[in-house]
Amino acid sequence: MEIKDNKNLYIETYGCQMNLSDSEIVGSIMAEEGYKTSDAAENADIIFINTCSIRDNAEKRIRKRLREIKKMKKANPDLKVGILGCMAERLKQQLLDEEEVVDLIVGPDAYRDLPNLIKTVESGRRAINVLLSEDETYSEIEPVRLGSNNISAFISIMRGCENFCTYCVVPFTRGKERSRDPETILNEAQDLVAKGYKEVTLLGQNVNSYTWENNGKSLSFPELIAKVAAVSPELRVRFATSHPKDISDELIKTIAKTPNICNAIHLPIQSGSNTVLKRMNRKYTREWYMDRITTIKKYIPECGLSTDIIAGFCGETEEEHKETLALMEWVGYDYAFMFKYSERPNTIAQKKFVDDVPEDVKSSRLTEIIALQQELALRSNKENIGKTFEVLVEGFSKRSDADLAGRNSQNKMLVFPKRNFKVGDYVLVKVTSCTAATLIGEAV
Numbered sequence: 085m086e087i088k089d090n091k092n093l094y095i096e097t098y099g100c101q102m103n104l105s106d107s108e109i110v111g112s113i114m115a116e117e118g119y120k121t122s123d124a125a126e127n128a129d130i131i132f133i134n135t136c137s138i139r140d141n142a143e144k145r146i147r148k149r150l151r152e153i154k155k156m157k158k159a160n161p162d163l164k165v166g167i168l169g170c171m172a173e174r175l176k177q178q179l180l181d182e183e184e185v186v187d188l189i190v191g192p193d194a195y196r197d198l199p200n201l202i203k204t205v206e207s208g209r210r211a212i213n214v215l216l217s218e219d220e221t222y223s224e225i226e227p228v229r230l231g232s233n234n235i236s237a238f239i240s241i242m243r244g245c246e247n248f249c250t251y252c253v254v255p256f257t258r259g260k261e262r263s264r265d266p267e268t269i270l271n272e273a274q275d276l277v278a279k280g281y282k283e284v285t286l287l288g289q290n291v292n293s294y295t296w297e298n299n300g301k302s303l304s305f306p307e308l309i310a311k312v313a314a315v316s317p318e319l320r321v322r323f324a325t326s327h328p329k330d331i332s333d334e335l336i337k338t339i340a341k342t343p344n345i346c347n348a349i350h351l352p353i354q355s356g357s358n359t360v361l362k363r364m365n366r367k368y369t370r371e372w373y374m375d376r377i378t379t380i381k382k383y384i385p386e387c388g389l390s391t392d393i394i395a396g397f398c399g400e401t402e403e404e405h406k407e408t409l410a411l412m413e414w415v416g417y418d419y420a421f422m423f424k425y426s427e428r429p430n431t432i433a434q435k436k437f438v439d440d441v442p443e444d445v446k447s448s449r450l451t452e453i454i455a456l457q458q459e460l461a462l463r464s465n466k467e468n469i470g471k472t473f474e475v476l477v478e479g480f481s482k483r484s485d486a487d488l489a490g491r492n493s494q495n496k497m498l499v500f501p502k503r504n505f506k507v508g509d510y511v512l513v514k515v516t517s518c519t520a521a522t523l524i525g526e527a528v
């Protein structure tokens with residue numbers, strides 16, 4: 085390929101890890117068309133925004149960004165702008181009608197059509213493809229690794245979601261659940277190991293329902309993750325996200341007995357109240373969730389635990405909110421993503437319930453949840469003082485180039501003096517002090 089024919093593509097990614105992974109697929113498809121992904125919007129011929137619709141403020145941020153890009157397009161009328169991902173899928177043609185700066189709309193299952201769509205756009209017309217698929221997994225496409233430290237990579241193992249939690253847009257923006265051919269997953273892991281990568285995260289909205297049928301035999305998620313871990317003992321394996329209704333004893337036991345599957349589980353609770361969980365259609369109870377945590381702690385005593393929590397869902401009472409706080413305390417989470425409920429158009433909750441918790445009540449409940457989580461994280465970190473962990477070095481500490489930063493198996497961030505260690509090393513670090521966010525230590 086002649087370098088002078090190369091055009092610059094700049095991809096900006098919002099939302100979850102699935103979107104980051106998709107941007108790497110898009111980068112790969114566009115490379116075939118002679119587009120090089122660059123890390124600056126300034127000299128780009130085309131800008132893609134891979135969007136998220138999960139909460140209203142996620143979409144607002146993207147609308148704001150489009151106003152900035154409009155100014156860039158004034159200065160450079162040849163600049164093309166594409167909207168990818170969940171917001172493209174949710175709004176479809178409406179987004180083209182509302183945002184004159186946009187040339188191209190592509191939904192999450194239509195990226196293989198980019199070469200055609202780009203030709204239309206290059207000829208000066210606008211283009212759109214938002215078809216969802218029942219079988220697209222981009223299985224054989226080798227992603228370009230964007231913004232990578234060459235140590236950790238995502239491997240997408242499934243797409244879509246059919247759980248229809250009442251608050252959630254994902255089933256509408258990502259379509260039906262489908263699993264990717266395990267052989268292509270293992271090839272990707274082997275390839276990453278050959279390139280020197282030390283950590284992979286297997287991605288899906290609900291990885292526990294991964295299943296692959298072949299010749300009357302089926303492969304489950306615990307079987308798949310064991311195969312990925314067997315690729316190399318030097319490779320750390322993580323996964324996200326598990327749905328509490330589906331996390332099996334088999335998976336927990338597989339993690340417990342496989343040294344290079346990390347001891348960290350992200351298990352979104354959303355609410356600690358059975359009545360709220362029912363309205364959310366989460367399909368588990370508080371008691372079921374507690375039993376899962378008890379089983380995890382039994383088999384993996386040092387397991388890192390994190391969660392997602394929504395404050396102020398439709399009809400949430402003060403008592404229901406308190407049940408969430410009590411459950412957080414009982415579990416003792418190491419980390420949590422915490423949100424105010426944001427009503428999304430056309431979701432089941434929007435049609436069936438009233439978004440009746442006042443904004444100031446949502447805010448104060450969220451503040452309480454965040455304050456409690458801060459305490460829990462600090463408590464959990466303090467318990468680690470004096471312990472020694474194996475840390476995979478990811479880069480320099482944010483505060484100082486004299487210190488390195490990396491995670492332990494439990495997914496906690498450790499910072500320690502650099503000495504002669506480098507990115508990609510496994511280092512044994514003894515914890516000497518901590519904050520709520522970081523463990524501070526010394527190599528032993």
Ligand code: SAH
Binds near residue numbers: 253
């Ligand atoms: N598949 C994952 C979640 C993906 S979305 C799972 O079920 O665990 C990530 C998180 O965003 C959710 O866990 C939830 O806590 C939050 N979320 C989703 N929809 C939301 C909404 N309408 N308002 C506020 N938070 C929401």
Ligand code: SF4
Binds near residue numbers: 245252289
């Ligand atoms: Fe959304 Fe529920 Fe699916 Fe997660 S499991 S993506 S919260 S519908």
Ligand code: F3S
Binds near residue numbers: 098100102137138253
């Ligand atoms: Fe957002 Fe879509 Fe992910 S809505 S959270 S980018 S699946």
